[in-house]
Amino acid sequence: MEWRKSSRSGNTSDCVELRQDLAAVRDSKRPGVTLPVTRTAVRELITRLSR
Template sequence: MTDADLSVSQWRKSTRSGSSSDCVEVGQGEQVIGVRDSKNPTAGTLAVAASAWSAFLTMLTTSR
């Protein structure tokens, strides 16, 4: 995965982060999801396959 995969992504922060700058941002590419530090967005991005991100979110919502 490359930075180009996320170049058109619109990054967003969690609504639970409020006004705090201590959070992560999530961006969606065509086949990849990126996660980065909102305080330092140029420091790097963790990129995961969209299918893996979907499985992660499903696990979070069903584990309650």
């Protein structure tokens, strides 16, 4: 599975990317550093961002 970023980010590198199979997020400017999160936290983040 690949890292995904919001389509609203356009072609900039100033974004946070998400990878569901790892339940992790990362800063696109520092792709070697990831922040593990729970699947529940990922779902809540997506829900809050889509409001």
